Amino acid sequence: MNYNWHWKVLLETEPGGSGTYLHYLIVGLGWTLATALAAWVIALAIGALVGTLRTTPLKWVVRLGNLYVEIFRNVPLIVQMFLWFFVVPELLPKGLGDWIKQMPPPWSSYLPAVLCLGIFTSVRVAEQVRAGINSLPRGQRMAGIATGLTETQTYRYVILPQAFRIILPPLTSEFMNVIKNSSVALTIGLLELTGRARSMQEFSFRVFEAFTAATVIYLLTNLIVVVLMRALEKKVRVPGLIAVAGAPQAGH
Amino acid sequence: MDSGFDFDVIQRSWVYLFREGMSFTLTLTALAMAGGIVFGTLLAMMRLSSMKPVAMLAGGYVNLMRSIPLVLVIFWFFFLVPYIGAWVIGARDPIKVGAFWSAAITFTMFEAAYYCEIMRAGIQSIPRGQVWSGYALGLDYWQTMARIVLPQAFRNMLPVLLTQTIILFQDTSLVYVISATDFLGAAAKVANRDYRLVEMYSFVAVVYFVVSYGLSALVRRLQERIAIVK
Numbered sequence: 001m002n003y004n005w006h007w008k009v010l011l012e013t014e015p016g017g018s019g020t021y022l023h024y025l026i027v028g029l030g031w032t033l034a035t036a037l038a039a040w041v042i043a044l045a046i047g048a049l050v051g052t053l054r055t056t057p058l059k060w061v062v063r064l065g066n067l068y069v070e071i072f073r074n075v076p077l078i079v080q081m082f083l084w085f086f087v088v089p090e091l092l093p094k095g096l097g098d099w100i101k102q103m104p105p106p107w108s109s110y111l112p113a114v115l116c117l118g119i120f121t122s123v124r125v126a127e128q129v130r131a132g133i134n135s136l137p138r139g140q141r142m143a144g145i146a147t148g149l150t151e152t153q154t155y156r157y158v159i160l161p162q163a164f165r166i167i168l169p170p171l172t173s174e175f176m177n178v179i180k181n182s183s184v185a186l187t188i189g190l191l192e193l194t195g196r197a198r199s200m201q202e203f204s205f206r207v208f209e210a211f212t213a214a215t216v217i218y219l220l221t222n223l224i225v226v227v228l229m230r231a232l233e234k235k236v237r238v239p240g241l242i243a244v245a246g247a248p249q250a251g252h
Numbered sequence: 253m254d255s256g257f258d259f260d261v262i263q264r265s266w267v268y269l270f271r272e273g274m275s276f277t278l279t280l281t282a283l284a285m286a287g288g289i290v291f292g293t294l295l296a297m298m299r300l301s302s303m304k305p306v307a308m309l310a311g312g313y314v315n316l317m318r319s320i321p322l323v324l325v326i327f328w329f330f331f332l333v334p335y336i337g338a339w340v341i342g343a344r345d346p347i348k349v350g351a352f353w354s355a356a357i358t359f360t361m362f363e364a365a366y367y368c369e370i371m372r373a374g375i376q377s378i379p380r381g382q383v384w385s386g387y388a389l390g391l392d393y394w395q396t397m398a399r400i401v402l403p404q405a406f407r408n409m410l411p412v413l414l415t416q417t418i419i420l421f422q423d424t425s426l427v428y429v430i431s432a433t434d435f436l437g438a439a440a441k442v443a444n445r446d447y448r449l450v451e452m453y454s455f456v457a458v459v460y461f462v463v464s465y466g467l468s469a470l471v472r473r474l475q476e477r478i479a480i481v482k
Contacts (some may be wrong), residue, residue, distance in 0.1 A: 003335060074464035075457045076422035079436060083457055088447040176319075183321035187428060194324045207331045214326075215320050222319045 009206045010213060021200050022213070028196030029217055031106070035113055035182040035192060040175060042118025047125025048164075052155065054126065055133045065126070073122045077184050080120055084112035085188040106190065113185035123176050127210055128174065132167035165236045172229040176222055193217060261448040265439075273438030274459075276352065280434065281421045284359035288420070289413065291360060292367025297397065299372055310368070310380050317365035323429055329358035330430050351432035355424070363420050370412050374405030411475040418467050422460060435459070 018024060054065040072080070089097040101108065124155040136159060144154030186195030197214035201207050298310035317325065333354050334346035341347070378401050386396035406413075425436040433441070436456055443452035 068463060071461065074422075074461045074468065076425040076460055078425050078428060079453065079457050079460055082440075082449075082453045087453050090450050118372070180319075180321040183323040184426070186323065194321055194327070197324070198327060201327075201331075211324065211328050211331070214324060218320045218324070219316075 003208060005209065006206055007209060008207060009204050009209050012204070014200065015203050017083070021204065021210075024200060025193065025196050025210075025213055025217060028191060028193040028214075029221065030105065031110075031190065031192075032179060032182050032192040033221075035110065035117065035185060036175075036178045038114045039117035040178050041120060042114070042126050043121035043178065046119065046122035048120065048129055051126035051129025052133065052160065054130050056151075067190075069123045070124055072119055077120055077181060078187055081116050081184055081188050083111065084116040085109065088112070108187045109185060109190040113182070113190050117178060117182060117185070120181070121174060124174050124177070125171065128167045128170045129163065131170075132163035135166060136162055151169075162238060165238050168229075168233050168236060172225070172233070175229070176225055179221060179225070180218075257471060258448055258451050261442065261446050261451050265442045265452075266455075268442070269435060269438050272433055273435035276433060276438075277421070277424050277435045280352070280355055280359060280424050280427070281417065283356045284363050284420055285417045287356075287360035288363035288367045291364035291372075293371045293402065294366055295368035296371035296375060299368065300375060314365040314368050315361055318369075322362060322423060322426055324353070325362050326358050326426060326429055329361065330354050333357055339460050345379050349439045351427065354430065355432055359420065359424060363416070366416055367413065370409050371405060373412075374409035375401055377408055407478070410478065411471050414474070415468065415470045418464050418471070421467075422464060425460070453470070 010025075011020050013019065014021050014024045015025070018027070050065050050068055053061050054069075056062065072127070075083075089100045091097075092100070100111065103111065140158055141154055142164070144158040149157065182192055183194035185192055186198065191199065191213055197210045201210040204210070283402075295310045295314060297308050299314065301307050301310075330351075333349045337349055338345060338349040382400055382404070383396055386400045391399065424434060427434050428436050428440065429436065439452045439456045443449045
């Protein structure tokens, strides 16, 4: 393969004049992380709530939770991005919709991207939370009730603390998925890491340097997340449990 | 969007959407599924191989694919495939590859990493005694795999493989980034031409939902049937 590598391009100034291409990509990583972290907060909050509600004995609450999960699981992420970016502002009251559309550039794509990714991921978190709760022996819940705790107290003091410790490993991989999935936000104009690698390729014509640099940055980010999370997992592991023998799952 | 929801644009364009777009999406899904499962199974066998370098090579490939975003992988292959093609046929300059074949190769290679992990779990779920009895009967490695281990592994993993295929079906919509005319791409073209974004994207979401939900309901039923037989 005759491709002339030209790595020095990373140190050349990008056309926007903000600094070198390398700096341009690192700022992209900043946007990737800012999107992923904000979405993760939403995903954890909604996911924990919906996942827990789906294990309660209330039939209609469970059905409502299932509906939520099915809707956001069966539509592709990029289509959901378009819905949040193009469709939702049109359906909102005119004043609010216009306000969203007229936000200054990165924010007008950042906000829909965060909402979209947060809700998309919340469904997957909800599934993990539900699986974690269901993996606890039934005796735990019964013992909670038998010691005089109310249903809510049983969840608060007995079930949820254990469930969250058990599902930490699958949550780690969900977190890495949010980081990866945030790249879809480039389709609504958010210049995160992949988007910036793409525009670097367009400006400089250095295709493989741009994509190799982005790939390496993603790999390093993953590595850091894995190392940090393994340390956390070790700390909060429930003594006596081997691991949640997670069933093999489909993913993307 | 001043005049309310316009059903007319959907009525005018749905034939085009399905004939051009959905057929692209479904062909791509089918090709990538077939290629991905074959290649993924080979990768899984490599990962479980007792030859360390082979196992490490496959492991490295799978982990690399699983650590970077699909969008970036699509870009990578979109630019890389012309070079690989030139190298294969010995041409001096990168050859021209259309969006469809670029996407087909991308999704095959990318999904192979995910199918690999599923097949690896499937192979590992088979009791070791099955392999030993295969060898005891005088079968070699390939015969044992093809006649004893893989058929059982496929069967056990069938629901997960199909679920992964539903995800693949949804993920093919990302070929939008290389301007391919898949179902979403076709809808986006109509949406931008007629300035009917709300209608077209809502319609696309509904169609994807119906297909994916229907298929996952089928997978759930299959899962129940397999579970009873087992």
